[in-house]
Amino acid sequence: MLFTARCEDFTVDGDGVVRQDGRVVFVPDLVPNDLAEIEIIADKKNYLLGKIKKIIEPSPDRTRPICRHFGVCGGCSLQHYAYAAQLKWKENFAAQSLRRLAGLDLPLAKIVPSENILAYRNKAQLPFGKNSTVGFFKMNSHDVVDVRECPIHHADFLIVVESFRRFAREKKIPIYDEKMHKGILRHLVIRKSDYLKELLVGLVVNCREFGLRPELKQLVEEINQKLQTYKIVSVVANINQKKTNKILAERVDNILGSGFITEKIGGFLYKISLNTFLQVNTPQAEKAYTQIKKWCGSGNANILDAYCGIGTIALSVVEQAAQVLSIEEAPQSVKDAKRNAENNGARNVRFIQGQAERQSIETLGAPEIIIVDPPRKGLAAEMVSKILEIRPQKVIYLSCNPTSLARDLKPLASVYKVREIIPYDFFPQTTHVETLVLLQLN
Ligand SMILES: C[S@@+](CC[C@H](N)C(=O)[O-])C[C@H]1O[C@@H](n2cnc3c(N)ncnc32)[C@H](O)[C@@H]1O
Known part of the structure; x- marks a missing residue:
């Protein structure tokens, strides 16, 4: 069924909200004040799910999303909406x-x-997926999309991600399969400090010990040559052998460096480790x-x-x-x-x-x-x-x-x-x- 409506609001997930015959319709990618032709694609009892067929009159606040993964990744649901709005x-x-x-x-x-409205995040947590992909879960699924850009993180994060992706492939490290609870590499975690321009890299792994120490040291030297602003000062393995959705477990083994980066907040210095808030x-x-x-x-x-x-x-x-x-x-x-x-x-x-x-x-x-x-x-x-x-x-x-x-x-x-x-x-x-x-x- 097709109808025309003007978007009234966003849901907390960033979907547009319109009304049709008194019923609420959630429409992905629609922003408030867009006038659009919408097709109903599902009736979820409490609400309807719609799809944009055509935008008739775009909202003055609609902008072009800058990331190629927008709409697939659930991370930046408002990237198509002007910052003031x-x-x-x-x-x-x-x-x-x-x-x-x-x-x-x-x-x-x-x-x-x-x-900063881009590159503002000081932490990235990225799952490994089939064929040594590293990135983010597709919206509403656990399929990993290989991340090629992520504008809310510093560009140096991407260099680290690409290097670890290549490393996992070259060393043929088995990727963790959450259904079978088998494989080793689960997540790649990166934290940065702006005070000393340091990076801490964490590999979340499903094994008792993570080896490859000399290889990782060599990898870090290579990555550090490519990074523009930050330097990796520490690499740790987070040993997570549980069948759980929780990304990080308690045990952290230092592979390189002290396991900390140092940040300054409000005049105080803080040691930041991998698994703290x-x-x-x-x-x-x-x-x-x-x-x-x-x-x-x-x-x-x-x-x-x-x-x-x-x-x-x-x-x-x-x-x-x-x-x-x-x-x-x-x-x-x-x-x-x-x-x-x-x-x-x-x-x-x-x-x-x-x-x-x-x-x-x-x-x-x-x-x-x-x-x-x-x-x-x-x-x-x-x-x-x-x-x-x-x-x-x-x-x-x-x-x-x-x-x-x-x-x-x-x-x-x-x-x-x-x-x-x-x-x-x-x-x-x-x-x-x-x-x-x-x-x-x-
Ligand atoms: C939103 S963070 C805030 C941390 C800190 N105030 C900051 O600004 O970085 C919430 C913290 O509460 C801790 N936490 C969660 N449940 C708690 C509870 N019931 N009692 C005490 N701490 C808890 C978490 O481990 C986390 O460190």
Whole structure:
């Protein structure tokens, strides 16, 4: 069936949304304000799936995607939408989520745009596929597309990818088959530091030991000759022998170098290892941390930093605090966070390994400020209850998911006044939006 409609919105996956006879139709590649002829290709009960037959009048915000993999790769779903329009959409998406799900009809600050809208990511995680392909999973599948370009990563990343692809082919290293749970090479992970222009390369492998050490050293020397801006300073093997979708496992074997790169964020130096969390857009994260520091004021507060990762927020606020207590679930992150605090001479910060919501009220103490920066699923209900029981003067919430943020803010807002909401664009060319919120006791 064919019909003509004007696109109203994007879904969170970046598909266009139109309406036909009161039903919602999701249309890949369509952008808001496009007028298009659309064919219905599937009825999914709650919504219809459509396909563009012809764009009759393109949206003034439609742009030409610059990557040849656009539409196949699920990574940059907004690359065909002008950056100014992407920002507006994100602002609106965050505001709508808070209004609809938390009943918070509050003005948001203007979204903080990203300085770099391309080559902004400091990390790439690429699966190996059949015939030594390395790239990304095709949308809605586990077929690997051999990546030839990726504009949201630095061009040096591509040189590393191509060299490891060739290496895997030449050395005939068996590629991991997830269905059979056989083969060796699973993922290639690359991390960069802009401070020292360093790269850390991780090979995720399904074997007990990864050999080929002399060959890898030789390969790295060759790659380093070709790289323009960065240098590989470390190569590690991440030993992942589990039948799991999780990319990284605990065990990391150093093949070359120390297993770390060093990054500077907000005046502090951080050792970054392979399997710890770090925001992928470093300059944007730094802006959010600066704002958090400002909200912590110049007082001598006791601060709780739940979900602390490698300590980036804890160290940002250390000068504002009498004491910072930081909690983190991942053991490697806690190890790195302790070392980062020590290396930066921060003595008034303590780290606990474990789940924030599982800590007793006695352990959490009586902080005047609680900072939370949870993963996409947001806070556990017990964590919200604990915050309400402790009742700090301020709660600062950094969120990468407006939906879980709205759910968590609803109970908090019955006690706290939401003072400020600042959206940040950490992920240009995608629908992701980061939001920072300040809550204060009434
Ligand atoms: C979004 S990251 C934030 C890390 C850090 N604040 C930063 O800016 O880099 C969330 C962190 O919370 C950790 N985490 C996940 N669930 C947790 C829990 N229940 N308790 C404590 N930490 C948790 C993750 O391992 C991850 O390091």
